[in-house]
Amino acid sequence: MRVTIDAGVAWVELNRPEVLNSFNETMLRELAALWARLRLDDEVRAVVVTGAGEKAFCTGYDRSGLEPTDDDSAQLLKASSPFLRADVGDFLGPKSCDLWKPVIAAVNGIACGGAFYLLGEADIIIAADTATFFDPHTTFGMPAVFEPLHLLRRMPLGEVLRLTLLGSAERMSARRALEIGLVSEVVPGDQLRAAAATVADTIAALPPLAVQATLRAIWIGSEMAPGQALGVAHALVAAGTDPAALAAGQDAFRAGGRPKWRLR
Template sequence: MHNTSVAGDDAALTTLRLSVDAGVAWVELNRPEVLNSFDETMLRELAGVWARLRLDDEVRVVVVTGAGEKAFCTGYDRSGLDADDGEDESTALLKASSPFLRADVGDFLGPKSCGLWKPVVAAVNGIACGGAFYLLGESDIIIAADNATFFDPHTTFGMPAVFEPLHMLRRMPLGEVLRLTLLGSAERMSAQRALEIGLVSEVLPSDRLRAAAGAIAGTVAALPTLAVQATLRSIWAGSEMTPGQALGVAHALVAAGTDPAALAAGQQAFRTGNRPQWRLR
C-alpha cells in the first residue's frame, strides 16, 4: 500500500522546511537567525518529520542541511535558559522525575533513533557544533562546504560533553574525538581536516554543496529500495557487532533484502551492458 507523501505538510512546520522530489526528501533546519540551533519546537518537529518520512513510501533518501550560509546546526539554543539552574519551560520536553527516565535530545534529533532507516545525506554548510553531532552521528553520507567548521563547546562553558563525542566515535579516530571535545571552543576543525580523517567524504565550494547532495541522494534513490535499506541496516548492525556476529546474521539480511523482481532487472541490465556512467571521486 502506497502512503501519502509528506510534502504537503510543510506548511505546518515552523522551524523546518520539508520538500520531496523524485524520491528525495529535503529537511532543512530553518532557524538561521540563531544559527539553526534547536529548541523544543524543533525537537518535536524533527521527531515528527522522521516518523512521517519513515512511513512514506515515496521517500527513499533524505538530505538534511541548514538554512543560510553561516551554520548547519549549532546545537541547543541556550539563549532562553535560566542562568540559575540551566532549565526553564523550554526544556520541559527533556525533564523527568528520575534520571533513568530523562529524555535526551538525541531521542528527537537522530533519524535512526526515531526509527528512520532510510539513507540520510548530511550537507554541512558553515558551523556544525555541539548538538549537531547527533545529526551527523546518525547520517550515512556527510559532505561539507569548504567553509564548514566543526567543534564542541561544552567544556568551555562548564558542561560535560558525553552524548556528542560518543556519536563521533563512530565517525572519527579516537584521538581526533578527544582533541575536538577537550579543546572546546578554543579550536575548530576545518572541512579539509574533516575530509582527511574521514568525518566527511567530500568537500565542495559552498555554492555547489546542495547540487552535490542532490546528486548523491538522487543516485541512491534510483536504486532498488529493499536492497538499499537491507544494505544500510547490515552496515550499521555490523558496526555494533563483532565480525563473527555480523557474518552470522548476514544470510538472513540478504534474504530479507532481496526482491526477485529487482534482482531480475539488475541481472538483465548486467547482461545487456546497461550500466550507469560513473564519476571518479
C-alpha cells in the same frame, strides 16, 4: 523547518538561521515527527539534511528555548532524575527514530555541539569548504558525552579527544574533516546542494529494499562484533532481496546497461 520532496529525495532544512539553526523544543518535536513520517513514506528513498543560510548547519541547543514548559517532551528533557530524563537524541537522530533510509548531511557552515547527534546518525556527510566543526561543552563547564560517543563511529580516537577536550578554543576545518574521514567530500559552498543531490538522486534511483538492507547491514556491522554481525547477514540478504528488482538488475547487466560513473 522546511521539507520538500523531489524525485524520491526529501530535502530537510533546519530553518532557524537567526540563531544559527540551533534547536528548540519545537524543532525537536518536528524532527521526531518528520523521521516517523518519512519512515512510512514509500515515495521517499533518500534524505538530505542541511541548514538554512550560509553561516551554520546546526549549533546544538538553543539554551533560551529549552526552558521547562507544559509540553511533555520539555518535561522529559528537564526531569529531575537522570533515570527519567530523555535525551535530545531521542528526537533528533534519524536512526534513533527508526528511520532506516539513507541520510546525507550537507554541512553548510558551523556544526557544533548537538549537531553531532545529526551528523553521528547521518550516512554520508558532505561539507562546504567553509564548514567548521567543534564542541563547546567543556568550555562552558559541561561534559561532552553523547556527542563524542557518536563521533567515535566516524573519527579516530585522538581526533575525537582533541575536538571535545579543546572546546571552543579550536575548530576543525572541512579540509581536516575530510582527511580524517568525518566527511567524504568537500566542495565550494555554491556547489554543496548539487553535490548532495548527486549522491541522493543516485541512491534514490536504486531498488529501495536492497538499499535499506545494505544500510542496516553496515550499521549492524559498526555496532556488533564481527561474528555477531555475520550471524544475521543471511537474514538481511533474504529480507533485502526483491525478486523483481533482482531480475531487472540481471537483465540490465546482461544487456550491458552499466551506469556511467564518476571518479571522486
